[in-house]
Amino acid sequence: VTAEAQPRGIVELDHAGLPMDVDRGRAWEIVRKAGPVVRIGEGLPLITRREDVVEALRDSELFSSKEAFEVLGSPLPLVPIAFDPPEHTRYRKVLQPFFSPRALSRMMPSLQSQALALIDELAERGSCDAVADLAVPYPSQVFLTLFGLPLDDRERLLAWKDAVIDLAMEPSSPDSDLTAAMELFGYVNEFVGARRQSPRDDLLSDLLHAEDGLNDQEAVGLSFLFVLAGLDTVTAAIGFALWKLAVNPELRARLRGDGEKIGEFIEEMIRLEPPVPYVPRVVTRDHEFGGVTVPAGTLVHLCLGSANREDAEGVLPLEPQLDGETRRHWGFGGGAHRCLGSHLARMELRLVLTNWLAKIPDFELAQGFDPRMPYPANTFQFFSLPLVYPPR
Ligand code: HEM
Secondary structure, rough: OOOOOOOOOOOEOHHHHHOOOOOOHHHHHHHHHOOEEOOOOOOOOOOOOHHHHHHHHOOOOOEHHHHEEEEEHHEEEEOOHHHOOOOOHHHHHHHHHHOOOOHHHOOOHHHHHHHHHHHHHHHHOOOEHHHHHHHHHHHHHHHHHHHOHHHHHHHHHHHHHHHHHHHHOOOOOOOOOOOHHHHHHHHHHHHHHHHHHHOOOOHHHHHHHOOOOOOHEEEHHHHHHHHOOHHHHHHHHHHHHHHHHHOOOHHHHHHHHOHHHHHHHHHHHHHHEEEEEEEEEEEOEEEEEEEEEEEOEEEEEEEEHHHHOEEEOEEEOOOOOOOOOOOOOOOOOOOHHOOOOHHHHHHHHHHHHHHHHHHHHEEEEEOOOOOOOOOOOOOOOOOOOEEEOOOO
């Protein structure tokens, strides 16, 4: 692998030659410079250049999500991601209002006190695994809270989540073990039935009882996608943010007590370390990317990771910038399928980082811990982040 390679046609790279585990900035640079269409190992053809990725995200007709999920063959009905407009548009119209900052603000007090309770307990200990003890449990508590489900079900939900993600990533086969999916289905279905009968003050009740709201099946489908799309992604983003802060005392000092800077830091981290590094689409007509023709029917990955690292003027800074400038990124995707949960994700990250810096102002990586990100992977994330700090 060389950064200078400018071949014509699809370029093949080896996973082993990319420093993706330790330095995503350099790895994406190598990928981008290798060519407009790159295949890493056995992966799908990766569309690497920002202008191509942005064009593809905006054109759902030429770049179909529905066909992509058909090829991937997930046995689960993934509402709304596995649909194209116009079907997709109807789902988004129903869902969007419930995920707006205003709608979510109603949950804020509860989500704040839960973040505080988890972090308070960690602050007393003097050390923790920020992934296992915070970044994993918090997003699932958020899901349970939003849907008005008992927090005691957290561990069950987490076990189902892992099994359902494995299932969604694999093409379906007669051997697929659907036990966890069926259990999660039964669990959610029961609550959907209960809230249909007697609504409460939660998102699930609102979705079911809104004018033109979701039917029972759609509500169950959305719960599945929430579990698939809204838990590991936030876990990953919390992990990257706390890692970056653990190794950078100056950054911590700048963020402490400064809500505006925390907001900027969150955007920069999603730009630099997007938990979803690429998204699948099927190219529906022959299409040329910088001289490389991709034939109709090809399943490709649009590379958000590389697209986020450049703008029209060139390569963007490799470290988070807190200069008040907005650096456009596609970490939440773009176009019709732009992340439905982006406001919720930002809210979760803000609550975690604000409470963390207030309770644990200084912290570092545990001695001997090597922050290597497991790679290859579909979601980029640390599975463990041992931190140490003076106990309170
Ligand atoms: C930092 C956290 C998150 C990241 C980085 C992220 C990233 C993304 C990306 C890149 C897409 C576009 C997929 C595509 O174009 O194929 C997406 C879609 C989606 N995300 Fe997120 N996401 C996050 C959090 C969440 C949360 C908390 C939820 C909870 C509701 C959520 C729900 C969804 C849904 C439902 C879609 C599909 C939207 C559609 O197809 O119209 N995400 N997300």
